[in-house]
Amino acid sequence: MDAATDPINEECQWLRRARLGDPTAFAALYVRHSAAVYTLALRMSGQRSEAEDLTQETFLRALQSLASAREGVSLGPWLKRITANLAIDRQRRLRPGAELDEDWSDGRAVQPGDSLDLIDALTRLDPVVRSVVWLSLVEGWSHRELADRYGRSESWSKSLLSRAVARLKLEHTA
Amino acid sequence: MNEIDALRRRLAELPVESPPPSVWLNLQLAQAELNPRPPVRRGQRWRVAAAVLLLALVPALVWRIPQPEPASAYPETRAAALRALDRELQLKYMRGASDVELEPLWRQREQLLQLPDPAPDAAHTIRI
Numbered sequence: 001m002d003a004a005t006d007p008i009n010e011e012c013q014w015l016r017r018a019r020l021g022d023p024t025a026f027a028a029l030y031v032r033h034s035a036a037v038y039t040l041a042l043r044m045s046g047q048r049s050e051a052e053d054l055t056q057e058t059f060l061r062a063l064q065s066l067a068s069a070r071e072g073v074s075l076g077p078w079l080k081r082i083t084a085n086l087a088i089d090r091q092r093r094l095r096p097g098a099e100l101d102e103d104w105s106d107g108r109a110v111q112p113g114d115s116l117d118l119i120d121a122l123t124r125l126d127p128v129v130r131s132v133v134w135l136s137l138v139e140g141w142s143h144r145e146l147a148d149r150y151g152r153s154e155s156w157s158k159s160l161l162s163r164a165v166a167r168l169k170l171e172h173t174a
Numbered sequence: 175m176n177e178i179d180a181l182r183r184r185l186a187e188l189p190v191e192s193p194p195p196s197v198w199l200n201l202q203l204a205q206a207e208l209n210p211r212p213p214v215r216r217g218q219r220w221r222v223a224a225a226v227l228l229l230a231l232v233p234a235l236v237w238r239i240p241q242p243e244p245a246s247a248y249p250e251t252r253a254a255a256l257r258a259l260d261r262e263l264q265l266k267y268m269r270g271a272s273d274v275e276l277e278p279l280w281r282q283r284e285q286l287l288q289l290p291d292p293a294p295d296a297a298h299t300i301r302i
Contacts, residue, residue, distance in 0.1 A: 007265070030255070031258040031279070031282070032258075032262060034198075035193070035278040035279075039190045052196070056197050059201050060204055063204075122185075133181075134185065137181060161178075168181060169181070
């Protein structure tokens with residue numbers, strides 16, 4: 001793979017040009033990473049309007065923090081970390097320190113024989129629960145990291161994940 | 175495979191989704207304000223403010239109602255976004271990307287092309 005097609009080298013060049021204010025370079029970074037950022041925002045928030053806000057805010061923060069982005073590695077993980085932190089901050093602002101109720105759902109009852117697709121089942125979870133599930137299982141966050149960001153204990157994170165997995169298994173039939 | 179691993183696999187297989195073009199447009203307007211090069215020329219700051227207000231209040235109408243020409247950065251950044259998308263598609267094809275990987279980029283491109291023509295003064299053929 002030559003320098004022109006090596007994705008990491010390419011991002012490095014875009015990053016340097018974006019730091020100098022090149023809009024084409026920033027556009028290239030947006031094109032490469034916006035879908036992954038938006039999908040993460042959507043999975044955590046469960047709402048498209050909020051996911052759009054989170055995506056926009058992520059790239060705005062990135063634009064203002066380009067000097068701190070590391071060269072030589074993909075910007076994807078850095079951008080998704082910004083997104084996740086923004087989403088968690090929003091969740092903590094909306095419900096500071098509140099306990100999750102036992103139901104975890106949005107109130108819609110699951111009828112016997114219901115077959116929910118997985119996205120619907122995820123959306124029905126409490127936003128914090130949904131975020132813990134996604135960040136842990138898909139984004140690879142450790143329970144230590146989750147506990148630190150939510151201001152809770154590791155056992156809280158593990159318990160939440162365990163119960164959510166059981167709930168998703170109950171509601172989602174393949 | 176235990177339950178957690180099975181769920182992890184199913185979650186990872188969920189489709190990737192692309193943000194609507196309004197996110198990109200809003201970013202460009204914000205970037206035009208933040209970035210001193212090229213500067214937003216005097217006399218056009220009201221257009222930036224008008225475009226931001228329009229996009230914030232009626233995002234669903236952006237693609238349907240002809241809008242006053244937005245910030246001077248818009249035509250260039252729309253073209254820049256299309257060039258970036260095309261280059262990304264080219265690279266992904268060269269690397270043998272799957273249809274699943276390509277689909278979000280094609281969708282983004284299609285949405286961007288559906289935006290109003292940013293160059294109304296561009297030369298065009300008139301039939302006599």
